[in-house]
Amino acid sequence: MSHVRVRFAPSPTGYLHVGGARTLFFNWLYAKKLGGTLVLRVEDTDQVRSTRESEKMILSDIQRLGLDYQEGPDVGGPYAPYRQSERLSIYADYVRKLLEQDRVYYCFCSDELLTQKREAAMKMGRTPHYDGTCARQNKEEALARLTRGEKAGLRFRAPQKSYVLNDHVRGRVEFKEGMVGDFLVTRTPGAGEKEIAEGIGFPVYNFCCVIDDHLMGMTHIIRAEEHLSNTVRQLMLYEAFGWAAPDFAHIALVLGADRQKLSKRSGDVSVFEYIEKGYLPEALLNFLALLGWWPPTGFKPASGHPEVLSLPELIENFNLEGLQKAPGVFDVQKLQWMNGFYIRSMPLAEVAERAKIHFERAGFNLRDHSEDWFLRVIEVVRGESTLLSDLPKAAQLFLESTPHLEPEAKTALSEPTAHSVVEAMVAELKSQTGPLLVEEVDALPKKVSSKSGVKGKSLYMPMRAAVTGKVHGPELKLILPILGRDSVLKRIEALLSQSR
Numbered sequence: 247m248s249h250v251r252v253r254f255a256p257s258p259t260g261y262l263h264v265g266g267a268r269t270l271f272f273n274w275l276y277a278k279k280l281g282g283t284l285v286l287r288v289e290d291t292d293q294v295r296s297t298r299e300s301e302k303m304i305l306s307d308i309q310r311l312g313l314d315y316q317e318g319p320d321v322g323g324p325y326a327p328y329r330q331s332e333r334l335s336i337y338a339d340y341v342r343k344l345l346e347q348d349r350v351y352y353c354f355c356s357d358e359l360l361t362q363k364r365e366a367a368m369k370m371g372r373t374p375h376y377d378g379t380c381a382r383q384n385k386e387e388a389l390a391r392l393t394r395g396e397k398a399g400l401r402f403r404a405p406q407k408s409y410v411l412n413d414h415v416r417g418r419v420e421f422k423e424g425m426v427g428d429f430l431v432t433r434t435p436g437a438g439e440k441e442i443a444e445g446i447g448f449p450v451y452n453f454c455c456v457i458d459d460h461l462m463g464m465t466h467i468i469r470a471e472e473h474l475s476n477t478v479r480q481l482m483l484y485e486a487f488g489w490a491a492p493d494f495a496h497i498a499l500v501l502g503a504d505r506q507k508l509s510k511r512s513g514d515v516s517v518f519e520y521i522e523k524g525y526l527p528e529a530l531l532n533f534l535a536l537l538g539w540w541p542p543t544g545f546k547p548a549s550g551h552p553e554v555l556s557l558p559e560l561i562e563n564f565n566l567e568g569l570q571k572a573p574g575v576f577d578v579q580k581l582q583w584m585n586g587f588y589i590r591s592m593p594l595a596e597v598a599e600r601a602k603i604h605f606e607r608a609g610f611n612l613r614d615h616s617e618d619w620f621l622r623v624i625e626v627v628r629g630e631s632t633l634l635s636d637l638p639k640a641a642q643l644f645l646e647s648t649p650h651l652e653p654e655a656k657t658a659l660s661e662p663t664a665h666s667v668v669e670a671m672v673a674e675l676k677s678q679t680g681p682l683l684v685e686e687v688d689a690l691p692k693k694v695s696s697k698s699g700v701k702g703k704s705l706y707m708p709m710r711a712a713v714t715g716k717v718h719g720p721e722l723k724l725i726l727p728i729l730g731r732d733s734v735l736k737r738i739e740a741l742l743s744q745s746r
Contacts, residue, residue, distance in 0.1 A: 250282030251465050254315070255289045255455070258300035261516030262307035264576070265470065265500055265508065268534040272497060273468050274313050275535070275564040285462055286318030288329045291454055293439055296331070307517040311527045317462075325462040330454050338443035340457050340487070341400060341432060349486050350431060352388040352398040352445075353380040357434075375427025376401065392445050399433040399447035402482065409481045413474075414495035414566040421478035429479050452476055456483040459492060468495045468566075495566050498538040499573040508576055524604055524635030525581070528557065529588040533581045535560055537574030554587055586632035598624045601637045608638035610645050619728065626724045643714045644728060649737060651744040655711035659745040663700045664708035668738065670697035671709055675735055682731045687723040712738045 252273040256266055277284040286308075290296035305320060317323030327333055344350040353376075355363075364374040380388075380401065392398060404426055411419040432447035439448050455476075459467065474496045484491040500508045508514040520530055532555055541547075541563040547555045555563070589597055598621050605612055612620055627640035643649050651659075658664060671694045678686065695705050707717050713734055714725065726734055 249465070250277060250280045251285065251463050252277050252282060252468060253285040253287050253459070253462065253464055255287040255458075256304050257289050257292060257295070258297060258304060259292070259295040260300050260303070261518045262304045263514055263516050264520070264530075264534060265514060267307070267311065267517050267530070268500065268537055269468065269470055269497065270308065270313065271311075271531055271534055272539065272564075272569075274315075275561055276466065276468060276566070278561045279564050282465075283317065284315040285323070285325075285464075286315040286328065287458060287462070288319055288331075289451070289454065290329055290331045291449060291451065293331070294436065301329075303518065310521050311517060311531060330449075330458065333454070333458070334442040334449065336461070337432075337449040337454060337457055338446055341443070341446050341449070341453075344402070344431065344486065345400070347486070348385075348403075350400040350402050351381050351383075351385075351428075352392070353401040353430065354388075354391060354396055354398045355379060373424075373427075375424075376429070378428065381428060389445070397434045397447070398445075399430050401428045402431050402453075402479075402486075404428050404479075405482060405485070409478050411477055411481065411494060414493060415498070415569045415571060416471075416474065416496055419474070419477075421481070426478055431483075452479045453483065456480050456487075456489075460484070460487070460489050464492045466493045466495065466566075468497065471496045471499050495569060498570055500537050500576050501573045503575060503577050505573075505575070514576070524633030524637075525585050526588045526592070526600070526634070528592075529585040530581070531557070532560070532588075533584050535564075537576065538570050539564070539568050540570060541568060549587075549591065551587065554584065554591075582632045589628050589631055589634065594621055594625055594628075597628055597634075601634045604635045605638045605641075607635075610638060610641075622728050626720045626728065630720070643716070643719070643725070647733075647736070648740045649715035651711075651715045651741050652717070654717045655715050655741075656745050658707040658711040658717055659742070661704060661708065663698065663704050664711075666698040667694060667700050667705055667708045668712045668742065670694040671712065672735065672738060673697065675731060678731075680731075682727045682729075682734065684723055684727055687726045690722070690726075712741055715741050715744075 254266075254270040254273050256262065262270075274284055276282065286305075288301055290301070301319070308315075315321070317325065317328065319328040341350070360376075363377055367374040367377075380398075381403070388398070406423055408423045409421040411421070413419050429452070430447075430450050431453035432442070432449050435441055435448045441447055442449060477494060477496075481491055500514075502508050502514075517530070521527060532553075535555070536553060541555065541559075542565075545559075545563055546552070547559055549555070601624060602612060623641050623644045624637065627637055631637050631640050638645075659668070671690065674690055674693050674697070675682075691705060691709065694709065695701050698705070710719070710722060711717055713722065713729075719725070729737070
């Protein structure tokens with residue numbers, strides 16, 4: 247196989263959303279697997295919606311995911327420039343070639359007129375192809391209209407023949423003759439846009455895409471299924487220029503849990519928002535990889551769970567044959583579960599470091615505590631957290647000097663035997679000095695039971711409530727050594743005062 251070159255080509259109109267992140271990741275995995283090159287190309291010919299600020303946000307999101315590319319607008323490369331808005335003169339050269347070959351003609355129809363024609367065709371039950379109005383005028387007449395100051399785009403003469411695509415995911419796809427009519431390769435410039443050359447309008451997506459993919463040496467195009475309908479137009483352009491088309495793989499759609507098109511309500515939010523909420527990039531990428539792809543039969547991940555694959559495992563096992571035709575379902579609850587799995591499995595120091603920003607946002611000052619103390623806290627609370635942003639709330643009992651007494655805990659402390667349980671616990675804690683060791687806390691319930699005569703739930707619930715203000719949570723033998731003897735005694739006193 248020749249050197250693999252793939253690309254991710256976002257339009258800079260906002261943050262990177264999860265659908266685009268999945269496309270990026272599949273291209274990244276394929277390039278890594280085969281030692282190829284990933285190109286980032288910014289498709290910013292939509293001058294109304296595209297902004298440099300959005301481009302920066304997308305590049306930042308890619309960096310947040312921990313992914314890299316070898317060529318792009320910020321890193322350069324042998325096929326620069328990598329922004330389509332900076333390649334207009336290149337497109338103009340290829341438009342001229344099509345003009346010379348009479349493969350395109352000037353179209354003076356306004357957007358309003360084209361809309362009317364489209365609606366009329368649909369009302370008559372016809373496919374809304376362009377009706378060829380401008381194709382019938384000769385070149386001299388068209389040039390005369392341009393000289394008079396009229397504006398036009400250029401429309402490609404669609405060959406009347408069928409085209410076949412052998413897609414890595416869809417298999418054999420036949421585009422039958424007449425599926426598309428003559429289509430624009432440049433359009434009439436809009437407000438603030440200039441013609442790319444004298445008499446040539448502003449280039450459109452399908453045209454720019456073919457020129458760039460060929461000139462940049464793309465060997466494989468891995469993109470969303472929604473682009474499949476564009477492919478026949480692109481095949482026509484490849485043929486017109488005498489170029490071989492790259493291999494295509496149109497990956498399955500991603501649906502929401504309701505089996506409808508993915509929307510913001512069902513999980514289609516930006517990578518930025520997911521990471522800000524406390525999702526780990528590794529978990530998000532793992533989750534996205536399994537939306538439309540599956541590892542080879544018989545592969546067993548080191549995690550012990552068939553759906554939790556490390557980045558090296560994803561690279562090693564990724565192949566185009568594993569891409570699925572059926573739509574993937576974006577289940578946010580499953581993503582949360584997977585994120586929790588990663589939080590529990592990741593090295594403790596790594597989780598603690600990534601969690602710090604969330605503690606700061608929650609208003610906790612970690613400078614008052616040692617790094618070792620913080621690691622011990624994270625070790626205790628990460629088991630009950632699905633997001634990094636859950637950790638500050640779970641760790642609240644360690645960070646607040648006076649915890650809040652929850653209603654259930656207040657009820658537990660009001661039980662008839664609760665007073666004797668708490669009294670016995672305080673006496674035992676005061677009977678010794680120095681650090682609270684796990685061994686002492688392990689023996690504490692038995693000693694308190696012996697002194698108070700209380701057993702079972704009536705013993706454990708008041709003990710927990712008196713220290714944490716809650717009736718559920720980590721084991722006391724994990725909590726008390728971290729809090730320390732003096733802190734525990736002060737908390738018991740404060741919580742008892744709240745229970746009165």
